Amino acid sequence: MIVFQSILILNLQMTEQYVCPESGESFCQGAEARLYLTKINGNEVICKERFSKKYRVAELDKHIRQTNVKNEVRESAFERIEAGYLSLSVKAKSRALKKCAQKNIPAPRLLHFDLESCCVFMSKVKGIAVKNFIDKVYDADGNVGAQIGALVAAIHLAGFVHGDLTTSNFIINPEAEAGSNSRVSVIDFGLSSTTSTEENRAVDLHVLEKAMESAHPKRDGLTTGFLTGYREKIREGKNGVELERKIFQRLEVVRARGRKRSMVG
Amino acid sequence: MVIIVGFEGSANKFGVGVIKDGEILSNPRDTYISPPGTGFRPPDAARHHRNVALRILKEALTEAKVKVSEIDAICYTKGPGMGAPLVSTAVVARAIAQLWKKPLLGVNHCVGHIEMGRLVTKADNPTILYVSGGNTQVVAYSKQCYRIFGETLDIAIGSCLDRFARVIKISNDPSPGYNIEQFAKKGKKFIMLPYVIKGMDMSFSGILSHVTKLAKTKMGSEEEMAQFKNDLCYSLQETLFAMLVEVTERALAHTGSTEVLIVGGVGCNIRLQKMMEAMCEERGARLCAMDDRYCIDNGAMIAQAGLCAFNAGVRDKLSDCSITQRFRTDEVDVIWRIDYKRIKAGVI
Missing domain, CATH: 3.30.420.40 (ATPase, nucleotide binding domain)
Known part of the structure; x- marks a missing residue:
């Protein structure tokens, strides 16, 4: 099956179907990327273009965008297909493949990427951003939080950190059953990294904590649910209880860091 | 009254x-x-x-x-x-x-x-980049509080520039930052420096160590050295300011605010203003005019x-x-x- 898919993808590459659609058709623009919806072989495919920023010098701009694309395709929980890795180093390839086989993390499927144009093609994830969901639904905070927590823990257990966790980077499918694994998916691995120290994991948690606090004030259930869900899942890992203790100990340090810093340069 | x-x-x-x-x-x-x-x-x-x-x-x-x-x-x-x-x-x-x-x-x-920035520019609810010799913060108002969205984890950006000015012995008159800006205008070659953003927070001390080392180990003729100085100032500014603008842009995306206000001494830097302006333009936001006041x-x-x-x-x-x-x-x-x-x- 995988072989078949590879050939399929290679064919598509040769026929140059993977071309970023014209600007103006983007259906979503974030701080760093535009998303386009396009059809390839009758399937809906998302093209994510990390566009150039006019404000920074060309060298730095290219470096940052390419690094983000590499992070995304290399470290992400994408369900991987061989063809996407043709241009990656052997080391990165084996690392990524290993990770892929490891855990079943709901995320878009990587179809293709191009470093020159900084575009990543991926499968479409059904649902809406958790941020928008939270603004409409008031009685599911604990549950949604817990699912996000479990997902973040799964990412950490798979050996990497996300780096940019916000409620906008989780997609929820309200139609899926509450308990099902595919209800909440995670997107945008542009700032992810494979250095899984307690520090990085704690920073990951803290970034999401802060984002929840500012984007959804007075929704404490969300944060509480998230931390509870995370604890439960992370304990399942190797030396889970010890790991949980270490990460949360570090989280205290990270939380206090900004507040204690002297503001004298 | x-x-x-x-x-x-x-x-x-x-x-x-x-x-x-x-x-x-x-x-x-x-x-x-x-x-x-x-x-x-x-x-x-x-x-x-x-x-x-x-x-x-x-x-x-x-x-x-x-x-x-x-x-x-x-x-x-x-x-x-x-x-x-x-x-x-x-x-x-x-x-x-x-x-x-x-x-x-x-x-x-x-x-x-x-508050002075809000008074002078009449901006109602701006996202604020506060950059000076002692502070580096991205701030936005929420619930009777100026919330800090991102900040430096070590030294302030102005401190980073000032200390680098000291390393390459640039005058402190009228200010080290102003003089670095003048050198940077003559810079031609971009030298890749570390680019450090952690979540929404920034770190400058590693960048400073890196450029200091580059400045101290470079050997060459007087002319080459002068140009190297310019290139370093240029690269340092470009890297540091790109970090500031990136964090500010993320704060903008997060808060949905449409105004940006740069306050603090480093805000006088024309290059930083131009970069911020370009970012604002792309997003359809407004950069409030800089003012000494x-x-x-x-x-x-x-x-x-x-x-x-x-x-x-x-x-x-x-x-x-x-x-x-x-x-x-x-x-x-x-x-x-x-x-x-x-x-x-x-x-x-």
């Missing part, structure tokens, strides 16, 4: 400003400048402040044409800043307040920059923040009018701002 006199002296500048209902009547200032290759020592800056304080105060009152009896309150910088200069300034403010029998208010320096430390901005608090009924006891080197922007109760979102939600 409310008239406030503000004293600023948290770093190397001493200033007194007189504000009448948001109108700046006078705003004289005197800057302590240290020789090239050196930073300013806090005790020297404090001595400078003590020496110029009364002259600047007289200038401020004469220019503003206000009588002592007309003044409603005295404000001074409570923090954050360097201990010795803060104390010198606070002592003058306390003495004057008791002499004239006026209420005394301690003001957060960062809030001073922000809120970028460079001065007395009027302290008076303006004091005016906001004074009008909202804030009064400090004389025994509470101390100074503190550590005084975070988000520690201030911003009771003078109306919270539209909360009114809409029916909370107030």
Whole structure:
């Protein structure tokens, strides 16, 4: 099956179907990327273009965008297909493949990427951003939080950190059953990294904590649910209880860091 | 009609400003400048402040044409800043307040920059990039508080630039940052430097070590060295400012705000303004025009923040009018701002 898919993808590459659609058709623009919806072989495919920023010098701009694309395709929980890795180093390839086989993390499927144009093609994830969901639904905070927590823990257990966790980077499918694994998916691995120290994991948690606090004030259930869900899942890992203790100990340090810093340069 | 006199002296500048209902009547200032290759020592800056304080105060009152009896309150910088200069300034403010029998208010320096910026640019709810010798923060207002979205984890951006100026022995007159900017204009080759953003926070100390090492190990003819200096200044600015703009942009995307205000001394840098402007243009946001009145430390901005608090009924006891080197922007109760979102939600 995988072989078949590879050939399929290679064919598509040769026929140059993977071309970023014209600007103006983007259906979503974030701080760093535009998303386009396009059809390839009758399937809906998302093209994510990390566009150039006019404000920074060309060298730095290219470096940052390419690094983000590499992070995304290399470290992400994408369900991987061989063809996407043709241009990656052997080391990165084996690392990524290993990770892929490891855990079943709901995320878009990587179809293709191009470093020159900084575009990543991926499968479409059904649902809406958790941020928008939270603004409409008031009685599911604990549950949604817990699912996000479990997902973040799964990412950490798979050996990497996300780096940019916000409620906008989780997609929820309200139609899926509450308990099902595919209800909440995670997107945008542009700032992810494979250095899984307690520090990085704690920073990951803290970034999401802060984002929840500012984007959804007075929704404490969300944060509480998230931390509870995370604890439960992370304990399942190797030396889970010890790991949980270490990460949360570090989280205290990270939380206090900004507040204690002297503001004298 | 409310008239406030503000004293600023948290770093190397001493200033007194007189504000009448948001109108700046006078705003004289005197800057302590240290020789090239050196930073300013806090005790020297404090001595400078003590020496110029009364002259600047007289200038401020004469220019503003206000009588002592007309003044409603005295404000001074409570923090954050360097201990010795803060104390010198606070002592003058306390003495004057008791002499004239006026209420005394301690003001957060960062809030001073922000309130002055809002007054001058008439920006309603801007996302604020506060960049100076002692501070680097991305700030946005939420729930009676200036929340810090991202900040430096180690040294301030201005400190990073100042220290690099010292390494390559650039003059401190009028300011190290200004001179680095002039060198950077002649830079041609971009040298890749570390680019460090952690979540929403930034780190500058590693970048400083990196450029310092590059500057100290480079060998070559005089001409080559001069050009290398320019290239380093150019690359340093480009890298640091790209980090600032990136974090600001993320804060914008997060808060949905459509205005950006740059405050603090580094905000005077034209290149930073141009980069921020380009980012704003791409997003359909507005960059508020830069202005000395809120970028460079001065007395009027302290008076303006004091005016906001004074009008909202804030009064400090004389025994509470101390100074503190550590005084975070988000520690201030911003009771003078109306919270539209909360009114809409029916909370107030």
